[in-house]
Amino acid sequence: MTLRRRERIREVLSRRQPDLSLIAEHVHKPHNLSAVLRSCDAVGIGTVHAVNPTGGVPTYNATSASAEKWVDVLVHGSVEGAVTAVRRQGMRVYAAHLSAAAVDYREVDYVVPCALLLGNEREGVTPEAATLADAHVIIPMLGMVQSLNVSVAAAVILFEAQRQRLGAGRYAAPRLSDEEMAAIEERWLLNR
């Protein structure tokens, strides 16, 4: 059983995408952040950045599929801190934000190193975050309702990123180093 579990963990780690991330700006509701983490896990994101000026990590919905065990959350006091952190890793920042410059989320390139920046459902991303982003993306809403739940919007965009990366063969060979994979594997074996 432990051997099978180790194999499963290695398989998942071999598909992790160190150059793909997400920044959640002021997503306060635990079940929303939990659902976002689930989608991140499913597309191979290993590290998420949460902007929370109070400094705490929002608690999660432990009854759901518990993606928080498999996705690391780094908390930043400001969106500038989060953006600086992903830029240091060479990532572009795509903000889900309606502006004159916004494009259909399917028109940007997610195969390059990038991070998706999402605000909370009520207000979207802050003006500061919108200014910091390299591009603004929108999900075309063709009906009467104008917005999607933040976890739904995250999933729709992240699975487009997965689609592009599957097409580019980015899940075909490990992207983490052997050392990184071994370290995470040991940590994950202790989970649950």
Place this chain on the structure above:
Amino acid sequence: MTLRRRERIREVLSRRQPDLSLIAEHVHKPHNLSAVLRSCDAVGIGTVHAVNPTGGVPTYNATSASAEKWVDVLVHGSVEGAVTAVRRQGMRVYAAHLSAAAVDYREVDYVVPCALLLGNEREGVTPEAATLADAHVIIPMLGMVQSLNVSVAAAVILFEAQRQRLGAGRYAAPRLSDEEMAAIEERWLLNR
């Protein structure tokens, strides 16, 4: 104001896709069905089929964006009844269901008349529903967590359908008849 509202309603109705639908089998949680309806509205689905043997329509989360005002829900006592209803309209049925025959949800054609069949989060679609479907589709989960919330799964697949239909020009000209549009317009003008 009423004129602008009428224009907005006509614009939305001109993008409705009468040959695209969704069957929700035993999705009991109101907030889940409400979120599913929001995504349906956003991709132009005007009618959803709900399978609920007790006959009632699940109540919705009135605090959310209230897509139930813009998407009709027909309740069926059995999944067979729902499938028969969409087949009568010439639709193929794609069930979100993991089986030996299941394919990546992006590999099926959503431009043809079709309905997406979704089960509830705990059990997925019933064996009966899986048998009735024309194809089984899955969302590739590349991480440790094996499932997505039903409203998230619905959105991911529906926006793939939107992508394909945008590419095929299916939102470019009205798909409903003038009579159908006029009837819905009058009904919608009374909303709220």
